[in-house]
Amino acid sequence: DTGVSQNPRHKITKRGQNVTFRCDPISEHNRLYWYRQTLGQGPEFLTYFQNEAQLEKSRLLSDRFSAERPKGSFSTLEIQRTEQGDSAMYLCASGHRGQGYTFGSGTRLTVV
Amino acid sequence: GENVEQHPSTLSVQEGDSAVIKCTYSDSASNYFPWYKQELGKRPQLIIDIRSNVGEKKDQRIAVTLNKTAKHFSLHITETQPEDSAVYFCAAISDGTPLVFGKGTRLSVIA
Numbered sequence: 001d002t003g004v005s006q007n008p009r010h011k012i013t014k015r016g017q018n019v020t021f022r023c024d025p026i027s028e029h030n031r032l033y034w035y036r037q038t039l040g041q042g043p044e045f046l047t048y049f050q051n052e053a054q055l056e057k058s059r060l061l062s063d064r065f066s067a068e069r070p071k072g073s074f075s076t077l078e079i080q081r082t083e084q085g086d087s088a089m090y091l092c093a094s095g096h097r098g099q100g101y102t103f104g105s106g107t108r109l110t111v112v
Numbered sequence: 113g114e115n116v117e118q119h120p121s122t123l124s125v126q127e128g129d130s131a132v133i134k135c136t137y138s139d140s141a142s143n144y145f146p147w148y149k150q151e152l153g154k155r156p157q158l159i160i161d162i163r164s165n166v167g168e169k170k171d172q173r174i175a176v177t178l179n180k181t182a183k184h185f186s187l188h189i190t191e192t193q194p195e196d197s198a199v200y201f202c203a204a205i206s207d208g209t210p211l212v213f214g215k216g217t218r219l220s221v222i223a
Binding site for chain 1: 208
């Protein structure tokens, strides 16, 4: 494993379009986290999985956001009907319960 | 839920001086406190962490202290170098919950 991998690195989309991001965690980590980071702010928690179970979703995660982790391996984060306010860096991280995370390089989303 | 406050938001030091960044947390159940360094355009990287059963931890030029009673913890960087320039984030977690991050401190080390 070389770390947490995220694709794509950058995504530019028109307002109203749907986008999907992918995260491949470190294989031995059973927890996978999604965070959002805007300029000048710390990462804000969105949701996390333990294996394939989605255990918690932040109130930041509107109905337009959905995340999956089929088979407890990679995860996808989909945003439907994108809005300009969705523009941010979407960070994925993996780790074990009660420990620090390893972050991916993120997907930078720009909604125009 | 947990709330983490971090200050200062920006910090400039002369090369070779020390830098201190402070964080407070609200949830007395929090028991793990990592620090991340994020260089421009890069991912946050874990640089040091401390658990609630320890008061201080050191790794070369970096140290972290924890005061559980006051619910605050600090990052200390000694003999700062230009490559220490970055944004530093503190975070807190209680067993099983997701990390809650502070808003970050932009450290500039002036050569």
